[in-house]
Amino acid sequence: MWRFIKAVYFIFNVIIILTLLILHFYIKDSSYFSSLYFYLFALPVIIFIVLALSVFLGKKGKYNIILAGLLFVIWIGRSYSFSFEKPILKSDLEVVFWNAYRKNNFEKAFIEYESIPDVLVLTESNESNIASLQLKYPDFHFYKSEREIWIFSKMPIDIIKEETSNYNSTVIIFKTHGINFYAVDMVGSADVPRSWEYQFFNSISKNKEKAIILGDFNIPVESLFLNDLKKEYNFYFTSNGNGFRETWFWNIPLLSIDQIWVSKDLQIVTSEIIRTFKSDHAMIKTVVRR
Numbered sequence: 001m002w003r004f005i006k007a008v009y010f011i012f013n014v015i016i017i018l019t020l021l022i023l024h025f026y027i028k029d030s031s032y033f034s035s036l037y038f039y040l041f042a043l044p045v046i047i048f049i050v051l052a053l054s055v056f057l058g059k060k061g062k063y064n065i066i067l068a069g070l071l072f073v074i075w076i077g078r079s080y081s082f083s084f085e086k087p088i089l090k091s092d093l094e095v096v097f098w099n100a101y102r103k104n105n106f107e108k109a110f111i112e113y114e115s116i117p118d119v120l121v122l123t124e125s126n127e128s129n130i131a132s133l134q135l136k137y138p139d140f141h142f143y144k145s146e147r148e149i150w151i152f153s154k155m156p157i158d159i160i161k162e163e164t165s166n167y168n169s170t171v172i173i174f175k176t177h178g179i180n181f182y183a184v185d186m187v188g189s190a191d192v193p194r195s196w197e198y199q200f201f202n203s204i205s206k207n208k209e210k211a212i213i214l215g216d217f218n219i220p221v222e223s224l225f226l227n228d229l230k231k232e233y234n235f236y237f238t239s240n241g242n243g244f245r246e247t248w249f250w251n252i253p254l255l256s257i258d259q260i261w262v263s264k265d266l267q268i269v270t271s272e273i274i275r276t277f278k279s280d281h282a283m284i285k286t287v288v289r290r
Contacts, residue, residue, distance in 0.1 A: 010060060013053045017067070020046045028224050032193045042220070042254045043075045079253065081241040086269050093177055093288050094118045097214040099258060100125040101279035106133060106142070106152055112276050112283055116140075118177060120152040123185040123216050145172055149183050149215075165200040167192045173204070178290065179266075180207045184215030194218075198225040208232045211263040212288065216281070221245065221256045233261035234268060236286040241271040247282040251275045260286050 020041055029035035041049075047068050054064030094117035098109055105127040110116050127133075127150050130142050143151040145162055147170040160173040160180075165187070172183040182205050186197050198219075205213060213233065219225055221235060236259070237245045246253035258281050262268050267289040274283040 006058070009056060013057060013064070016053065017050055017064075020049065024222075028222065029194060029219065030224055032195070035194055036190060038223075039220070039255070043071060043078075044254055047071045047075065079244050079246060079256070081237055081239070081243070081245065083240050083242060083270070086240075088269060088287055089289065091290070092269055093179065093290065094285065095212060095214065095260065095288065096120045096283060096285045097122075097216075097258060097260060098283040099123050099216045099279060099281035101281065102126055104278055106150065108278065109283070112274060112278060113285070116154075117285065118154050119179075119181070121181075121183045121214055122150040122152075123183075124148055125150050141176075143174070145170065145183075147185065149185055151183060153177065161204070163200075163204055165197055167197060169197040169200060171201060171204045173207075178210065179288075180209075180211040182207075182211065182213040182215075184213060184217060186216065186218045188216075188218035194223070194225055202228060205229075208263055209265055210290070212266070213261040214259065214284075216257060217259050218257050221259065229261055233263055236260035236262055236268055236271045236284070237273070240268045240286075241273070243273055245273065247273060247284060249280045251277065251282065258282065258284050260284060262286065262288055266290060 023034060023037055024041065024043060024046060027034045029038045050064050050068040050071065054061035057064060096113060096117040100109065100122045102124050103126060105125055109120060109122060125148065130144050133142050141153045141157045143157050143159060147164050149170055149172055151157055151174060153176040155176050158175040160175060162172045164170045167187050169186045174181050244253040246256045247258040248255045269287040269289050271286040274285060276283060
């Protein structure tokens, strides 16, 4: 009887692991229902499940441990970046994004960043008084959208377009420092299919030159919905970052849902993820050379 139970458990273990691996590496978020599980079972979560299942497998548990080790190597190779520090020129542009978790504003962001970047975009900020900010920082420029996106720049901000989908995803197109920016705050509700929202996003993000797209995408970098973006833009952290690229949640590297994408005619000098407990999202930064 005990052998039968162990055999059934081993088969159950194999089915669960194969299902998770096929979901993560092949199916991904190709459908609404698969997306719910794809976002839930990030690779670190799958590694934990594989290890947890090994506890009751006895000697056969070694296969789970080997697989977990292999998946860990894949995760490290995909998510961890290392690059040597490069000199930053005065003409380079520091760009920062932060989902402020409704408790933080520009001044708190400056404190977390320990400086004032050239361009800073906040989402879900509790900032409320642009006039007082403008008085305190008369040489700088601020903009508040209708949908909780806040923009700061050391140079004038030219708002070109601001659009919100029927399900509250927002894209703001603005120009500053001679760069075309797309500030993105995509809806994160589980009942809204991402396919709808990324059709909306793709209909707006047409510029492929001297452009930076940044914001809370609410999908990981591995998502199928970013395939078109990857053809035209470079992910800010791929070759010029240090550490894990995941930004959520609470400094646990689960999902890289906060992202910066840089058009291929701009050079990425260096990138950084600034860990903080002031928000469940990390602050992200890149320095680009025009």
